[in-house]
Amino acid sequence: MSTHHASRSIQPILVTGGAGFIGGHLVERLLANGETVVVIDDLSTGSRDNLRAVAAHKNLRVIEATVSGCAELPKIVAGAKAIYHLAAAVGVDLVVKSPLHTLHTNLHETEVILKIAADHGVPLLLTSSSEVYGKSEKAEFSETDDLLIGPPGQSRWGYACSKLVDEFLALAYGRERGLPVVVVRLFNTVGPRQTGRYGMVLPRFIAAAQRNEPVKVFGDGLQSRCFCLVTDTVEALIRLQNCPAARGEVFNIGGAEEISIRELARRVIETLGSKSVIESVPYAEAYAPGFDDMRRRKPNVEKLAATPFAANTSKARVFPRSSPCTKTPARTRKKLRSRGPKASAAPVPASSKRISRKRPKPICSANRPSSAAVPARWCRPDLKCSSKPVTRRRWPTSNVCMN
Numbered sequence: 001m002s003t004h005h006a007s008r009s010i011q012p013i014l015v016t017g018g019a020g021f022i023g024g025h026l027v028e029r030l031l032a033n034g035e036t037v038v039v040i041d042d043l044s045t046g047s048r049d050n051l052r053a054v055a056a057h058k059n060l061r062v063i064e065a066t067v068s069g070c071a072e073l074p075k076i077v078a079g080a081k082a083i084y085h086l087a088a089a090v091g092v093d094l095v096v097k098s099p100l101h102t103l104h105t106n107l108h109e110t111e112v113i114l115k116i117a118a119d120h121g122v123p124l125l126l127t128s129s130s131e132v133y134g135k136s137e138k139a140e141f142s143e144t145d146d147l148l149i150g151p152p153g154q155s156r157w158g159y160a161c162s163k164l165v166d167e168f169l170a171l172a173y174g175r176e177r178g179l180p181v182v183v184v185r186l187f188n189t190v191g192p193r194q195t196g197r198y199g200m201v202l203p204r205f206i207a208a209a210q211r212n213e214p215v216k217v218f219g220d221g222l223q224s225r226c227f228c229l230v231t232d233t234v235e236a237l238i239r240l241q242n243c244p245a246a247r248g249e250v251f252n253i254g255g256a257e258e259i260s261i262r263e264l265a266r267r268v269i270e271t272l273g274s275k276s277v278i279e280s281v282p283y284a285e286a287y288a289p290g291f292d293d294m295r296r297r298k299p300n301v302e303k304l305a306a307t308p309f310a311a312n313t314s315k316a317r318v319f320p321r322s323s324p325c326t327k328t329p330a331r332t333r334k335k336l337r338s339r340g341p342k343a344s345a346a347p348v349p350a351s352s353k354r355i356s357r358k359r360p361k362p363i364c365s366a367n368r369p370s371s372a373a374v375p376a377r378w379c380r381p382d383l384k385c386s387s388k389p390v391t392r393r394r395w396p397t398s399n400v401c402m403n
Ligand SMILES: NC(=O)c1ccc[n+]([C@@H]2O[C@H](COP(=O)([O-])OP(=O)(O)OC[C@H]3O[C@@H](n4cnc5c(N)ncnc54)[C@H](O)[C@@H]3O)[C@@H](O)[C@H]2O)c1
Pocket: 016, 017, 018, 019, 020, 021, 022, 023, 040, 041, 042, 043, 044, 045, 046, 047, 065, 066, 067, 068, 085, 086, 087, 088, 089, 090, 105, 109, 127, 128, 129, 130, 185, 186, 187, 188, 189, 190
């Protein structure tokens, strides 16, 4: 891992939690875009393996520290072009087993970085979670919905509350201190290198199926989720960070296709040609008596789809030329140009925000790859997954990882 100083002539982008699952993909993408990146990560749930492909990159610097414990944080933030704040205690298992660590990490670390970012006016994107929708039973969740969180006796709601307070904090720093901030609520995100160790469902299923062990489905398995491929998520993160009209706003990011967890298990077994059987495990056995799970968790992504993103964020074009997400209406382009390069450093007053309604497709459906083969490795080596490609078969047409 390169630990030398990134070029001082270029303003780096700071990614906290950059050695995590999503962070690793984000860092790879930013470097591919020609950016200089500084990662701060304490490797509590992340791993250097997540950055292995870019470990020797001359524009990457990795600092192993907590956000609040990083002595250089004020200096790094002062010189940064933008911040992606992903560092958090994540995963149902971790959150249920270590509620204090979860609350401390998600509240304290976020407040520390928000304050320093505000001191220097550095744009910050905060990754929140669909968990904030709590026990709501709506068919689809929208950013302005009322939220229904469970009682504090159940640790899992501490994660939801901590992420929600992070959102309040971020928006308050935006309003009162002029911090250019964007909040995103990520729904289930999946892809290569995700670990099942902290309770993430798809890598857990894949690891079991690869070993022909029972695939354990909690509850009746009829609870449903929507899964989004991490590369789509990363695309949305970068576009929102670079979009002046997104400042001070909250966005859902997630897949739009719902699938029950039992069906997900079935598809994993089928796709991998595994001999595994599905085993039902009561929640009380998997977690603790009284554990609450949500029956559905589907994002409404209309707001994301309607956002006038700045032109292509990548040097390597990822969307087809005809993709609606790469087109910026002429009027918006003119407006973005007229704001000049400094536009991104200042929050846009609500009255001047224009969210075009002419952009119907969510970012995730626009980025569907033409050949969605099952990736060679969807789990980390520490889970003893096979290093060989698991299969050459394609996902069924209704790919669980894409919307
Ligand atoms: N993966 C998902 O489906 C999902 C869903 C909703 C929200 N999110 C959010 O996205 C972000 C990234 O999640 P992920 O799935 O990549 O999880 P992850 O656990 O892989 O990444 C989190 C990273 O933060 C690091 N970290 C934790 N505490 C830290 C601290 N105090 N200082 C520095 N680094 C610290 C961890 O080591 C890890 O590398 C998190 O904020 C999470 O809440 C993820």
